Amino acid sequence: MDAPSVSVPQSSRSVIPGAERCVLAAESLSIHAGERTLVRDLSLEFRAGELVAILGRNGSGKTLTLHTLSGLRPAEAGHVLLDGRPIAELTRRAIALRVGILPQDLEQGFPTTVLESVLVGRHPHLPTWRWEGADDERIARAMLTRVGLDGFAGRSTATLSGGERRRAAIAALLAQDPQVFVLDEPTNHLDPHHQLAVLELFRGLADAGRTVIATLHDPTLAARFADRVLLLFGDGRWRAGTAREALTADALSELYLTRIVEIDAHGRRVFVSA
Structure with a gap:
């Protein structure tokens, strides 16, 4: 599994027929863990032809958000739509034909x-x-x-x-x-070479018209591979935007409760704690 030596710049990615079509959507979604509201009133579309990275501290609701989006658990409020239909009304087989899940840990x-x-x-x-x-x-x-x-x-x-x-x-x-790949920390247990190779693989699938939603711990990888990001603050607040707009040193410092600085490494954005 060799990682390609050159990553395709977002500006040069070709337009795939059907890209930008909404495949999965959260509508006024709220997600709780016990008495805590982790995500409040999330409304966001996930489109064909894009990779969306979800970032947040441990316990901020990343995994619960993935499970809710993929129909594994009900939302405390709001709805998830798959191809315009409430995912709660679909059979597990119907969902599995459209949505594939990579869990964080394998039993x-x-x-x-x-x-x-x-x-x-x-x-x-x-x-x-x-x-x-x-x-x-x-x-x-x-x-x-x-x-x-x-x-x-x-x-x-x-x-x-x-x-x-x-x-x-x-x-x-x-x-x-599947059409939609839902990945909970896909780089878990992988060395740096295979981390890049796996993300290149899913970046290629997104470029070919699939929808990829992945939780990541490394904002540098999110900046390199994601089209958009969803930041979860763990107290109900969330922020979404393009990787260029939403991934800033200030936003990441607020997200991770530690000072983050951005470094230019030969044209790539690199984020490190300071």
Whole structure:
């Protein structure tokens, strides 16, 4: 899984037919954790052809927001619309055909082969009681190659490192082939090389017309790969805008409760604590 040496500048990204179409939308969404209001009255569209990064401190509601947007939990107030329909009215299979989720942490279940774990991503596409076929296996193997795990198909998942498990989970998500990719800290367990490679991969999917929503801890990566960002302050407040407009040293200092400065590194924006 080699990271391309050159990132495509946002200004030169080609326009994909259907881009800018709203695929997923939050309407007056409020999200609570116990008695705390983490997100209040969030209204935001997520469009085809863009990558939106969600940033915030630990406990600010990033994961709960992803779970709410993907229909895994109900909102305390407001609605989520998928293709214009309330997501709460859709079946889990209907959602899974359109929305794929990469969780923050992967449960260690019974050991299977890596190929079997990736084939799970094909299940939404299978009729009831049908096993995966040759086409499904071909797709799963192709996705393993895409994440640099060709040759791992017969390995037991119990023998994988944390980073290899993460990439296998991404391969399963790619095999699912959703329109909307919902990623909870996709760079978890990955070394710097594979962090960049994974984000380049999802940047490419967004450029090809998919919708990508990802929580990230590193504002420098958000500035490099995201079209728009959503900042969650953990007290109900939120702020959304383009990566250029919303990612500023002042905004990030307020977000993380520590002084952040911006550095120009050969034309790239880099944010560091000071």
